[in-house]
Amino acid sequence: MAYKATRLVATLVRKLGVNKGAPRLWLEGIFPSRAGFAPGARYTVSAPDGEMKVVLKIDDSGVRLVSAKTKADRTLPVIDLNSKELLDRFVGMDTVRVVMLNGEIHILADAVEVKKAERRRRLEAAIEHRTMTVASVSHGIGVLSNALHVGLRQAGFKPKLLWACEIREEVINQAAHANDAWDEETVGLAMPLQQLAFADEFTLSRLQRPVLLEGGLPCTAASMAGRAKKGLAKAEDDETAGHLIAAFIALIARVNPCAVMLENVMPYWSTASASILRTQLKELGYDVQERELHGEDYVIEARPRRVLVAVTQGVDLDLAAMVPPPKAQQTIADVLEPIAEDDPMWSPMQYLKDKEVRDQAAGKGFKMQVVTPDATRVGTLGTGYQKNRSTEGKVQHPTKPELMRLFTPTEHARLKGIPESMIEGVTSRTFAHEILGQSVIWPAFRQLGEHLGQALGKGLVKAKAVLPAVVKAAPDQEATMPLFQAA
Secondary structure, eight states, X not given: OOOOTTSEEXXXXXXXXXXXXXXXXXXXXXXXXXXXXXXXXXXXXXXXXXXXEEEEEEOTTOSEEOEEEEETTEEEEEEEEXXXXXXXXXXXXXXXXXXXXXXXXXXXXXXXXXXXHHHHHHHHHHHHHTEEEEEEESOTTOHHHHHHHHHHHHTTOEEEEEEEEOSOHHHHHHHHHHOTTOOTTOEEEOSOHHHHHHTOHHHXXXXXXXXXXXXXXXXXXXXXXXXXXXXXXXXXXXXXXXXXXXXXXXXXXXXXXXXXXXXXXXXXXXXXXXXHXXXXXXXXXXXXXXXXXXXGGTSSEEOEEEEEEEEETTBOOOGGGOOOOOOOOOOGGGTOOOOOTTOTTOBOOXXXXXXXXXXXXXXOOOOOOEEOTTOOOEEOOOTTGGGXXXXXXXXXXXSOTTOEEOOOHHHHHHHHTOOGGGGTTXXXXXXXHHHHHTSOOHHHHHHHHHHHHHHHTTOXXXXXXXXXHHHHHHHHHHHHOGGGTTO
């Protein structure tokens, strides 16, 4: 009987067993019958040299017969493959994919191994050409990207930002204008991350796959204070940002980067979103590490962050080995612009002083943070800094201690170690503080970029022996089985 192998009947993920010292794959059940492999049917087996697949085809002149098994008054087909010659090509894999079409059964490499092999090819090409491609989500003005690019360059790579996704168009316009991690070929994506990941196939299908995917998802409801302010039981209930981990994971699965980096505030890493991300990355064949980065180890601003770095299995990365370099002694005076002592920026801010008294009386513990020019530390300046919130840092007047002012945007950039050129052309102080306040401590992520670049530059030093065969076979396999290009 002739079959046209066009209709997908089933795809099964099956464990490989061992019998008499040889790999064994046992198939039974309703799906082989639906593919034409009924009890008594004849078939052939082919296993092309150097390819990670075995193909069974219904053939009336085939030398193999489908066996039968009775179970609960039903006669089921049984196919028992117990052969080193056929199945040793899958050595090192716990499972294989069994793809059933009309008249054919294709035994293919585990889908995660195929993804890992594709990542290996891309990483090997990056090492050969000394070019490290990067893509960024929740990009902001790209402070993280900029720092990583400098670090990657110091690790011996030529970094290239392929594309960046940021929901606010005015923000990504500033990045394209002032961030030298961008070039004329960088694709700007001013859209919600979830729309890119789930809805805009036209755009997504045209994006190049990077070696490194990085970002910092919004953290508006990660903290207890943030959840309380919005009346949320958990961070994921936030309709603005609580669901974005789903889009981030979907994008990882689609573009299949060799490395993933995500930074966020400390409380984020206790959320369900973070737990899901860790588990899914491991299932996709990544090794996952995390560490804290403290701003005061690098600059004046004490901005704590935790970063997750996932690398494809085989890369020898040790985040714990990254030690902050010796920090030069720096004071607030070193970052200050020359503001005249009679400038209207200076103010007693009496309403904030009165609020501090009320807060202390109510036992709230909120205190104003006023620093002198000789101070060596200031707390975190956030995205709403221009709102002049009571707990964010202010500079005390040099001769009139009752007066104070906000830091200027230029000073804000210096406190975080961010190149001042990144806010070039920004005339609104509110906008400048927003884009700086949602960013990262630049020197910390420069060092992380260099550390990661050094690890990636060594290649897959801990890879399994199975990978070279998968690498060789994957292109042919995908070409002959177009249904599985996404695998």
